[in-house]
Amino acid sequence: xxxxxxxxxxxxxxxxxxxxxxxxxxxxxxxxxxxxxxxxxxxxxxxxxxxxxxxxxxxxxxxxxxxxxxxxxxxxxxxxxxxxx
Numbered sequence: 001x002x003x004x005x006x007x008x009x010x011x012x013x014x015x016x017x018x019x020x021x022x023x024x025x026x027x028x029x030x031x032x033x034x035x036x037x038x039x040x041x042x043x044x045x046x047x048x049x050x051x052x053x054x055x056x057x058x059x060x061x062x063x064x065x066x067x068x069x070x071x072x073x074x075x076x077x078x079x080x081x082x083x084x085x
Contacts, residue, residue, distance in 0.1 A: 009038050009081040020083050032083070044078050 004010040006021045006029060018041075020032040048071050055067040 007082070008079075009041065009083070022083070038081055039084065040081050041078060044074050044081075048074050 004012060004019060004021055006023045009018055009020050011017075012019045015033065018034040018037055020034075022030040022032070024030055051067050051071045051074070055064050055071075058064050058067070
């Protein structure tokens with residue numbers, strides 16, 4: 001089982017929920033749970049879906065690489081989702 005990271009949204013396999021772990025000033029952690037995915041996750045997933053569909057449709061290797069790189073940037077963003085204010 002992977003360790004959950006503080007100060008970002010994580011999917012907890014153990015709890016079967018999303019959890020945001022916030023580090024407090026006293027060294028303790030505050031946990032916020034959600035059954036629904038964060039809005040940012042849903043939005044980014046949709047963007048990846050659209051880019052993937054475009055990538056499937058193109059036969060241009062440069063365009064395909066460009067779309068793939070955009071997808072990778074979005075994927076990295078998904079790995080560091082912060083709590084919405």
